[in-house]
Amino acid sequence: MTSATDPLPLSTVPRLIATDLDGTLLRDDNSVSDRTVAALAAAEEAGIEVFFVTGRPARWMDVVSDHVHGHGLAICGNGAAVVDLHDGGRLIQVRDLPRSTALDVVQALRDAVPGTSFAVELSTGIHYEPEYPPFHLDPGATVATAEKLLYEEKPEEAAPVLKLLAHHTELTPDGFLTAARVAAGGHASITRSSPTALLEVSGLGVSKASTLALCCAERGISADEVVAFGDMPNDVEMLSWAGTSYAMGNAHPDVVAAASGRTVANNEDGVAVVIEEIIERQRQHR
Template sequence: MTSATRRPETPASTVPTRLIATDLDGTLLHDDKTVSARTIAALAAAEQAGIEVFFVTGRPARWMDVVSDHVHGHGLAICGNGAAVVDLHGGPGAHRFVKVRELAPDIALDVIQLLRAAAPGTVCAVERTFGLHLEPGYPLMHMEPPEIVSPAEKLLAKDALDADQPVLKVLAFHPEMDPDDFLTVARTAIGTRANVTRSSPSALLEISGPGVSKASTLELCCAERGIAPEEVAAFGDMPNDVEMLTWAGRSYAMGNAHPAAVAAASGRTAPNNEDGVAIVIERILAEQL
């Protein structure tokens, strides 16, 4: 599922929402990375009403403790832009991988080499299930120190430390390029070898396996539950949310969203700092009760 063509929205009155899929950073979370009391209450009310809640994020699974703590362990998380599905119901420290859609190491290395040629100065990081490994020169912009600093050829070698852990995604950073220009260059260079997107305000790209995205993994999870796209309400704010916003029957770009997310969504809501997700959930619950 890679189409970015917006399907007409099904009238809410005819198809009840069965699943809520929400991005985290810039969407559910305030800019200080907290979840408001109003949002916590809205998520809990949705689950109590029988609506499943999925967090759909570019974050790795191990960064979900703080979020699940804020939201009292509600729901499942699709992490790494679709590379993994994690059950949060056990609470912090008890998360369980439900599904992993890895990026093959040889494809990861091929993609990195193509990016180096297309955008000289690119430096990369490799995200595995339980750790982040950096190339020399990659900025320390994430929530944890790297476990290994080495060229990508060594990070992705068959005998590398943690080589037994699946690669979830490659992060590629350019110190000078405009973020959207970098995304365009990368997509042209990489083609169908991998899925390339971005969610950061800086020139930081996120590269997953071919066909792996928030939308495609959400689609798999919904199919397993017998949930149709028309029964999903989705929320997002950045280019890595575009496919998900396009696929869902009801979708909302935040008031602070990137233009690509606005174009993909069927509706808009308030900015993340004004509890835009909670506002819509409350309205959905009022419609269905």
């Protein structure tokens, strides 16, 4: 029995489900459907851990915090932080972007892609340049140039930089991503998850995939035992790493190419569809 668009046989019994949030687990209105809530609970009951793996910061995780079972952990900031949602989003692990590296990226993009504006996501909150689209969810943000935002008067007291964000008003999203990787890809990991020309810059080698791999290694879980879901370029490495992976029906073409299978769109509960199939297969093989 199957209802996914492109189901795959699972070579091993899954021990962990890793799912992106926006455009994947969440519907377009940022809700988690009753069907998805039930599927997540069924996975945990069956002994399958569920990790939310997202570009969101911990403070924007309230949309799913009630649906984290067991361990309570989530991977935020595209792999820059592992947080405990049972403890108010407390940081468990940080893989920061060194401020000197962030400054190198800022300079490289200012030179190569004029018109780029920046925001700096710290472990304590986000701050941005005057030209950057304002964050209405973060009214307390400092507005200043990226160079000032990244300045360390007392390095030992400076909050870690989780990621740098770069925005352009004229370039296409994929065009901006390509240009930025050419200009600054040697300094840091650069990706995107927004439908606009908004890029996310992390420490070199930091991604959803690399942090998920670390979390799995701590639990003795291999890549073959992971089922992953995603829809945007910042999910590509994770979907390539996981033993079984699904691109959503609404996914970016690069995600479709990276995933080993496809499911239906986020608004059709594509993650829940696959989880239900996994649970059903386990019941049939008992």
